[in-house]
Amino acid sequence: MVKVGIHFVKIEDEIEKPKIVAEVKTEFISLQKSLFATMFKQKLIKAFQAIIKNKYFKGIASLFILFVLLDLIFPFRINPNYSTLITDSEGKLLHAFLNKTDKWRMETELNEITPTLEKAIVFKEDRWFRWHFGVNPFAMMRAGVRNIFTGRRTSGASTITMQVVRLLNPQKRTYFNKFIEIFRAIQLELHYSKDEILQFYINLVPYGSNIEGLKSASILYFQKSPNVLSLAEVTALTIIPNRPSSLRLGVNNPYILQERNRWLQNFKEEKVFNAQDIEDAMHEPLNVVRHEAPHLAPHLSLRLKQENPTKSIIKTALVRHKQLTIENIVQNYVSRLYSMNIHNAAVMVINNKTHQVEAYIGSADFNNPIDGGQVDGIRAIRSPGSTLKPLLYATAFDKGIITPKTAINDVPTNFGGFEPENFDKLFHGKITIEYALANSLNIPAVKILKEISTPVLVDKLKKADFQTVKKNSSKLGLSLVLGGCGVTLEELTNLFSAFAQEGNFQKATYTLNTDTKSRIKNEIISKESSYLITQILAQITRPDLPNNYDYTYRMPKIAWKTGTSFGKKDAWSIGYNANYTIGVWVGNFSGEGVPELSGANIATPLLFDIFNTVDYNSSSKWFKAPENIAYRKVCAESGDVPNDFCTHQIVDYYIPSVSKMTKCQHAKYIYVSTDEKISYCSHCLPESGTVQKLYPNYAPELLSWFESKHILYEKVPPHNPKCERVFNTNAPQIVYPVDGSEYFLAKNEDQKLMLNCQVGNEVKTVYWYINDKLLQKASPNTEVFFRPEAGKIKISCSDDKGRNSDIYVEVKWE
Secondary structure, three states: OOOOOEEEOOOOOHHHHHHHHHHHHHHHHHHHHHHHHHHHHHHHHHHHHHHHHEEEEHHHHHHHHHHHHHHHHHHOOOOOOOOOOEEEOOEEEEEEEEOOOEEEOOOOHHHHOOOHHHHHHHHHHOOOOOOOOOOOOOHHHHHHHHHHHHOOOOOOOHHHHHHHHHHHHOOOHHHHHHHHHHHHHHHHHHHHHHHHOOOOOHHOEOOOOOEHHHHHHHHHOOOHHHHOOOHHHHHHHHHHHHHHHOOOOOHHHHHHHHHHHHHHHHHHHOOOOOOHHHHHHHOOOOOOOOHHHHHHHOHHHHHHHOOOOOOOOOEEEEOHHHHHHHHHHHHHHHHHHHHHOOOOOEEEEOOOOEEEEEEEOOOOOOOOOOOOOOOOOOOEOOOOOOOOOHHHHHHHOOOOOOOOEEEEEEEEOOOOOOOOOOOOOOOOOEEEHHHHOOOOOOOHHHHHHHHHHHHHHHHHHHHOHHHHHOOOOOHHOOHHHHHHOOOOOOHHHHHHHOOOOOOOEOEEEEEEOOOOOOOOOOEEHHHHHHHHHHHOOOOOOOOOOOOHHHOOOOOOEEEEEEEEEEOOOOOEEEEEOOOOOEEEEEEEEOOOOOOOHHHHHHHHHHHHHHHHHOOOOOOOOOOOOOOEEHHHHHHOOOOOOOOOOOEEEEEEEEEOOOOOOEOOOOOOEEEEEEEOOHHHHHHOOOOOOOOEEEOOOHHHHHHHHHHOOOOOOOOOOOEEEOOOOOOOOOEEEEEEEEOEEEEEOOOOOOEEEEEEEEOOOOOOOEEEEOOOOEEEEEOOOOEEOOOOOOEEEEEEEEEEOOEEEEEEEOOOOO
């Protein structure tokens, strides 16, 4: 028989007995739970109804509603007004600023509050801190009784929370203000955690003079953060806030030592800390004086403070030892340049892996007012010189206009009145793009910019966040690529870091940020053109290699570009490898030019010194060629796909389906007489007495330069004088005067206008016309002069093939 409740069940089948017993037990337990739940529910409802009917509950509820209303009407607005702190990549203090009231009130972060610090403060100030709701009623009753019987204030009852309220909003000690203080303390407890309230207390307690907060005292007296303070130091800083006038560190050290040991003895008696730790702390000396607050990396610190006025702690990515080392290198280097009248420099170091700035030196000496030490050279707008050329050539690579071995003429050229010169005042004739960039030649760069158009390069610079270029984009012309715009070292260094990132522009950050993947990347050039530029800029057979390069044989491999502004006012050198991008500017903030100033001889040695410091003997691998980069054979004369007459061929990089596939035209076949004295066209070619010969196909500008420099070249014989054909292509190019220009001439001087043109190899004579009247017959490269009349003038030039060009100019006599 099995009993279920008050019933008995007879089990006939012994085999089923265990199963039935289990089911009965389950049913019984379920029944019990259901009955218990019902009874508990009923009792709870009755109890709640009784509480609601109770008059005390109604009073408490009314008080609670009143408090909530007061909390909404009179919120406790906390504005601690902390000092601004700038920290390095490891969280150590670099620079500190006074707060708005000229006090040192440095914020202690929660992770800087150690268990030792918390124990010491809570034991001394408010042992029940973790348990009360902002007010300790028992302490208040005890203090009240003592004060009544003694007739004076013998003990206080302020909790840590109440002290925070008083420190945030100091008021006279009256009963009404005490009531407000209690109300605010409860508010504080409702809106903040205990850890946050303790943090407020630690940050606000006074330490005498203009020092407030334990971290301020720790930094200024012990020169360390709160989280590394010893027990003895913690105890000393814990006892001072109660008597900041009499217990002044650096002034009353013996008295503080005595009080510190007394409290350490109290800690020992109450077993707050380990007895041995306390014994060691009591023997620790106290020899401290007030120190200056740290003022490292001043330019970046000031900048970040201005950009983040509400932040109390700004965590930078600066690496302390790199910052300090490079500061010393820059200061020592500039001191050696004083004899040349060069007084300043600026350096920016970007880590290409994290894309964060690890060193920021705005000037050689921040504390030197004579040379503008407080000017931030990293943000100063200067002329970039030739430093924008790599971006120009990379853009041309992407457009398929050129490849590294493409030939281009470096000869005097007039671009609508703009006649640029090279830095060395020389011209080099026919050269390759690779040579033009490595030697930073100006004429080829302007030619390429004219071909791709200025707005295209401006758009690239806008994508790279060049602010001054954005503002003046409509005013920029061909001089842009030679430094005819305003840039900053910050902008240039960020631009060159894109070459190290396969053409992806990503502005480097100054504050610590480990989330590098979420940052927006902007492709300004392809990875293929970026690689081609890097290969060219890594060459060491170039004129901007410093004379003392030999001593840098352990220096990591880098790609770099130099630049010197017009008037020799700015010297630049920007370099990069897989690890770092470093930008260097050297010059005078006054804008004074110096004859010896140049990017190659002045800025680049400093660049190499810094690379030797931050990446010395680096084993990092060099950049790998992208998959879409290929090799091909090209004609050495033109850099184009070889023709049947191209006997000298070389290997060149190119970008498949992008780079041009033009057949080489550096030479052409011409029919000449057997004595090679007359040339023939297809119109006048005789049936016999001719041979076909290969002649160089030079551009008119190159022929003109050959003539001016008396360089020998193979000339095409004069065309058959009996030929009646009129040619329609390759008319003379009038290079001076400039079409559409105005010329002002002085009446009292015998001034004249010069006429000059460029023609093909086969032209032997040109004819100059003024207002359709023949002025003079001359050889193609002879400069012709004439005295013009005032007004609009038509100038024409015809060659011996009947081809003609016209221009119009305005002449004014003054």
